Amino acid sequence: MFEVQERIDQFKSAGKRVFVDIDFVSGLSGDEDSVIYLKKSGVDGIITAKLRIFKQAVNVGLNQSLLRFFVLDSRAVDKGIQQIVSNGIRNIEILPGIVAAKIAPKIRAHAPDITIVAAGLIDTAEEIETLKKHVDAVSTSSTTLWSYRW
Template structure:
């Protein structure tokens, strides 16, 4: 986890890639950390290899890889592919990810006060290496969670411009994941 934090201190923008066109674009940028939000069991290894060859740190959202289960065997498969970490909305996978010495990032959707409470409880119980909070515009929520946990916070979703990035960082986020290509070069 320390290595991702060092990369994010240098550039707090994480490229959230959703398709092959995004991959082609991001390899030409200075962004070092990639969140892969697509793929299939048939293509993931080639995509991860390409990104790693270009010096990128690759974190795959396991829930979004077609043909791949959401279990311990899928975690082992992704480790074999060479990912640096795994993103998931499934708190039960956090332990398996950490057991494979991969960075575990738990993605939480903040919809209301109940999801805030259950999200904090899940973080405290499962102890992921980092948490990704969505949507990223919820600056008050970022601040509340930042005060209650001692885990790095990444925010994503609905980040539209540099002001959104600054607001998130000033409220306790260490980084922003975004699919907005214009922010990848900021």
């Protein structure tokens, strides 16, 4: 938590949009105060697997926030789509991202205007080429892909 503001400022000064994975920042409890703190710190949005925290972020104006969507099996996909539709979710992150090419069309059939980010297990430019036909962005820890032009 002590590095959050410094990192936000660093990325913002480089012209980047900043999203903080609130579920993994030590010291942030995932309550409304934590969400407000991040908004005041200048983030563009948060990433979370928790619907309650996601709704808090949207309520304070972090409308670009992402709700994490875990693709464990067909049942999880069906429940996730139901959650997206019933809660009017506009932005999701699919994990593992490598399966987004298969899952994104199913999601878009129910929520055509949703923004989809694929994240996790994306290691090659070829995978990005396949994914970009189905998603709006990818998130990867593979530093060799950080310079990839969409």
